[in-house]
Amino acid sequence: MRALPTVMAGAPKSLGEGTAASIQAHGVLAGLDSEGLVTHLSANACELLGRLAPVLGERLRLEHVAGDAQLLASLSGPQSTNFFEADALRHRQVALNGRSFDLLVHRHPGPTLVEWEWCQQEPMRQELGPALHRIVQNLRRQDTAQALLEEAVRSVRAVTGLDRTMVYRFRREDVGGGGDVVAEACIPELPSFLGYSFPDEAIPQATRRLCQLNAVRLIADAHSQPVPVFNLDPSARPLDLTYAVLRSPEPLPVDYLRQSDMGAAMTLPLMIEDQLWGVIISHHRTRLQVPYPTRSICAVLAELVSAQLQSQLAQDRIARERQLEHLRSTLLDQMQSAVETAQVLSARSQEIAEAFGAEAMLVSHQSSLHAHGPVTPQLWSTLRRWLSESGVDDGHAYATDSLALAAPALADELGGWAGLLSISYDASSQGRILLLRRERLDTVTWGAWPVLSERARTLHLVQSSEETLRGFSKPWAHEDVAALDALGADLRRLVAARVAEMHRYRDAVSAMLHARPDTAASPGTDEPEGRFERVLHQAMELSLLRQGVRPLIRTPVDLGELLAERIGAAQQRHHGTSIYFETPAVHEGEAAIAVQGEPDRLARLFDGLLENAVRHGHAGESVVVRVGREGSEALVEISNISPPIAESVVAALFSPTVPAAIDDSRSGLGFGLYVGQTIALAHGGTLTYTYDDPFVTMAVRLPLEPAP
CATH class of the missing domain: 3.30.450.270 (PHY domain)
Incomplete structure (x- = not known):
C-alpha cells in the first residue's frame, strides 16, 4: 500500500483547543457562569439580535428565552458535575429582532451554553407524523445490514434535501484503519462515491470523537468565516464548545468541502456497542442550513439505524458463532x-x-x-x-x-x-x-482528501486514484x-x-x-476390549517373552517385504510423512534378506521404531530406512534428522524406567525402545542407538536365515 501523507499539523489537539473559541455565522452563542452572568459572547450578537443582544457581564432577560421564566431561572445555580445527570439540552423557538431562532440551552458541567440558531428555512411540517412512520417502517423491514444502510441514506436524503448522502464505515485498526463508502443516495449530477476508500487522515481522531459526542453535526456554509467568541476575562482559557450546535468545524473538513465545490455538510454517528462504527455523511453543492428540528429527526433516525444495525450484526455474529461451536463440539466428541x-x-x-x-x-x-x-x-x-x-x-x-x-x-x-x-x-x-x-487482489479507488503541504503550509486536495493492493487476504x-x-x-x-x-x-x-515369571498371570485367549486393556495384555506377553517363558513361533521372514509393508502402514497413519526406503540391489540368483522370526513381533519392532522416527524427526524431513547384510547378520537402520539424545539419557535408553521425555507419553506409554529391544533380543539380535550429525539412527541386527 502506498505511503499516505500526514494530516494537517494545525488540527485541534483536543476537543477544547484550536477552533473551539469560534462559531459558525448563522447563530449567536453565549456562555453563562453559575450565577447566570454572561461570561462569553459571540462577536455577531448585535448583528443578529440587534438591541436585544445579551451583554457581557450581565444576566439574560426574559425576552432572550421566549418569556420562559422557569427556563431563565434554571440558567443560574449549581450544576451537576456528573454529565449523565446534567440537563444536557433544552430547545425552544423564539422571535428576536424580527427573526426566528431555535433557542438551545446546554447544561453540561462547566459554563452553561445558550445558542440562538437563525431559522432561515422552514422545517418539514406537512404530514410529519405519517412521513416519519413510513420511514421508520421501511427501515424496520430491511433484513440485512446492507439493505438497512441503503434505506438509511435514502431516508436521510429525503428528509433533508441534501444532494448526496453516504454511509462511511470505519475499518478496524488491525486491518489498516481508514474506511469505505458502503451505501449512497445521490443526485445524478454528482459523481458517485460508492466503493471509494479513504485513509485514516481523511477523518482525524478529534473529528471522530466529536461525532461520538454529538448526535448531529452541521456545516451550514463552508465558505463563511468563523465568528470569534469574546471572553469577559481575556486571560481565561477559550470556552470549550464541544457540545455546541454552532461550533466551528475543524479546518480539514471545511477545506475538503471548498476544494470539492461543496457548500454544506451534515454528519450523523452510527454507534455499535458504544463504539463509532461509521457515520452518515451528507454533502450539498450550495450553502444549506438544515433546520434544527429536521436535524433532530435525522438524529433519531440515525439512532434507530444504529440499534437495528447492531441487532442485525449481532444476529449474524451469533449465527456464525453457532456454526463454529457446532464444528468444535463435533471435533471434541470424536477426539475423546x-x-x-x-x-x-x-x-x-x-x-x-x-x-x-x-x-x-x-x-x-x-x-x-x-x-x-x-x-x-x-x-x-x-x-x-x-x-x-x-x-x-x-x-x-x-x-x-x-x-x-x-x-x-x-x-x-x-x-x-x-x-x-x-x-x-x-x-x-x-x-x-x-x-x-x-x-486478494483488490483494486481500491481512493477518494480525494485534503492534506497539508509541508513546504507551503497550505492545504491541497489529493485527487482520486486507483491502486491495486497486493499481499493482503480477506481479514479474519x-x-x-x-x-x-x-x-x-x-x-x-x-x-x-x-x-x-x-x-x-x-x-x-x-x-x-518387572513381575517374576511365577507371579505373572498367563494371558488368556479372549481379546481384551479396551485400548489400554490390550496394552496391558501385550505387556504381560512381553514380560513372559523377555524372561524366556513365552517361546517364539519362528518362520522365514523376508525383511524387505515386511519393511515395505510397515512403511506403507506408517505413511497411512501419518499422512504427508516422507519415508525413503533404501534396499540393496538384488543380483540374479541372490536370495532375499530373510531371518527366522515371528512376523507379528518383528512388525511390532519396526512399527515402534518408525513411529519414534516420524514423531521426533524434524518436520518436513524424510525418515530414511535401509536394509542390508553385514556378515552373518541382517542390518536394518531407521534414521531421522533430529538433535542427539543427551549422553546422560543414552545409558537408560532401553530401560522400562526411561524418562517420559525420551518416549513421548502423549502418544504412548513410553516403553517403545524397551519393547523393541526385547523383541530383538528374543530373536537373537540387538537394537542400538547411534548419532551421525544430523541423523539419529536406530540399528537392528538379526541373524540371517541359514542358506538352504
Missing part, C-alpha cells in the same frame, strides 16, 4: 475416543477449512504434516518453523491478513498466500493448526479468532488429560514388566 487428536483434525480438514473461510489447512503433530489445499510441503515447513521460532501463537490464536508484513523474511516463499490463522495446542509434540487464505473475523482460541484451549485440556492417563497406565505396565 481417538488415539491421536491430529488424526481427527486431519480427517476433517476440508470441513474445518471451509468453516473458517480458509483455502488451505495444516495439522502438524510431531514430525507429521497433515495438509489440505494446494500448498507446497516446503511452505508448510517454513511457516511451521517460523511460528515455532517466533512463538506468536503459543497459548492463543494468532491472525494476520498479511504474512508478507508479519514475516518479511518469508515474502519470497509465500507464492500468493497472505492470510494466516494458527494456534499451538501442544508445544511438546509440535501440535499446531494452521489455516491459510490466498492473497473476531469470531474466527475466538473459535480457534476456544478449540486450542479444549485441545490443551484434552492433551493434559491424556498425559495424566498415560502416566497411570505407565505405572501399571512398568509393574507388570
Whole structure:
C-alpha cells in the first residue's frame, strides 16, 4: 500500500483547543457562569439580535428565552458535575429582532451554553407524523445490514434535501484503519462515491470523537468565516464548545468541502456497542442550513439505524458463532475416543477449512504434516518453523491478513498466500493448526482528501486514484479468532488429560514388566476390549517373552517385504510423512534378506521404531530406512534428522524406567525402545542407538536365515 501523507499539523489537539473559541455565522452563542452572568459572547450578537443582544457581564432577560421564566431561572445555580445527570439540552423557538431562532440551552458541567440558531428555512411540517412512520417502517423491514444502510441514506436524503448522502464505515485498526463508502443516495449530477476508500487522515481522531459526542453535526456554509467568541476575562482559557450546535468545524473538513465545490455538510454517528462504527455523511453543492428540528429527526433516525444495525450484526455474529461451536463440539466428541487428536483434525480438514473461510489447512503433530489445499510441503515447513521460532501463537490464536508484513523474511516463499490463522495446542509434540487464505487482489479507488503541504503550509486536495493492493487476504473475523482460541484451549485440556492417563497406565505396565515369571498371570485367549486393556495384555506377553517363558513361533521372514509393508502402514497413519526406503540391489540368483522370526513381533519392532522416527524427526524431513547384510547378520537402520539424545539419557535408553521425555507419553506409554529391544533380543539380535550429525539412527541386527 502506498505511503499516505500526514494530516494537517494545525488540527485541534483536543476537543477544547484550536477552533473551539469560534462559531459558525448563522447563530449567536453565549456562555453563562453559575450565577447566570454572561461570561462569553459571540462577536455577531448585535448583528443578529440587534438591541436585544445579551451583554457581557450581565444576566439574560426574559425576552432572550421566549418569556420562559422557569427556563431563565434554571440558567443560574449549581450544576451537576456528573454529565449523565446534567440537563444536557433544552430547545425552544423564539422571535428576536424580527427573526426566528431555535433557542438551545446546554447544561453540561462547566459554563452553561445558550445558542440562538437563525431559522432561515422552514422545517418539514406537512404530514410529519405519517412521513416519519413510513420511514421508520421501511427501515424496520430491511433484513440485512446492507439493505438497512441503503434505506438509511435514502431516508436521510429525503428528509433533508441534501444532494448526496453516504454511509462511511470505519475499518478496524488491525486491518489498516481508514474506511469505505458502503451505501449512497445521490443526485445524478454528482459523481458517485460508492466503493471509494479513504485513509485514516481523511477523518482525524478529534473529528471522530466529536461525532461520538454529538448526535448531529452541521456545516451550514463552508465558505463563511468563523465568528470569534469574546471572553469577559481575556486571560481565561477559550470556552470549550464541544457540545455546541454552532461550533466551528475543524479546518480539514471545511477545506475538503471548498476544494470539492461543496457548500454544506451534515454528519450523523452510527454507534455499535458504544463504539463509532461509521457515520452518515451528507454533502450539498450550495450553502444549506438544515433546520434544527429536521436535524433532530435525522438524529433519531440515525439512532434507530444504529440499534437495528447492531441487532442485525449481532444476529449474524451469533449465527456464525453457532456454526463454529457446532464444528468444535463435533471435533471434541470424536477426539475423546481417538488415539491421536491430529488424526481427527486431519480427517476433517476440508470441513474445518471451509468453516473458517480458509483455502488451505495444516495439522502438524510431531514430525507429521497433515495438509489440505494446494500448498507446497516446503511452505508448510517454513511457516511451521517460523511460528515455532517466533512463538506468536503459543497459548492463543494468532491472525494476520498479511504474512508478507508479519514475516518479511518469508515474502519470497509465500507464492500468493497472505492470510494466516494458527494456534499451538501442544508445544511438546509440535501440535499446531494452521489455516491459510490466498492473497486478494483488490483494486481500491481512493477518494480525494485534503492534506497539508509541508513546504507551503497550505492545504491541497489529493485527487482520486486507483491502486491495486497486493499481499493482503480477506481479514479474519473476531469470531474466527475466538473459535480457534476456544478449540486450542479444549485441545490443551484434552492433551493434559491424556498425559495424566498415560502416566497411570505407565505405572501399571512398568509393574507388570518387572513381575517374576511365577507371579505373572498367563494371558488368556479372549481379546481384551479396551485400548489400554490390550496394552496391558501385550505387556504381560512381553514380560513372559523377555524372561524366556513365552517361546517364539519362528518362520522365514523376508525383511524387505515386511519393511515395505510397515512403511506403507506408517505413511497411512501419518499422512504427508516422507519415508525413503533404501534396499540393496538384488543380483540374479541372490536370495532375499530373510531371518527366522515371528512376523507379528518383528512388525511390532519396526512399527515402534518408525513411529519414534516420524514423531521426533524434524518436520518436513524424510525418515530414511535401509536394509542390508553385514556378515552373518541382517542390518536394518531407521534414521531421522533430529538433535542427539543427551549422553546422560543414552545409558537408560532401553530401560522400562526411561524418562517420559525420551518416549513421548502423549502418544504412548513410553516403553517403545524397551519393547523393541526385547523383541530383538528374543530373536537373537540387538537394537542400538547411534548419532551421525544430523541423523539419529536406530540399528537392528538379526541373524540371517541359514542358506538352504
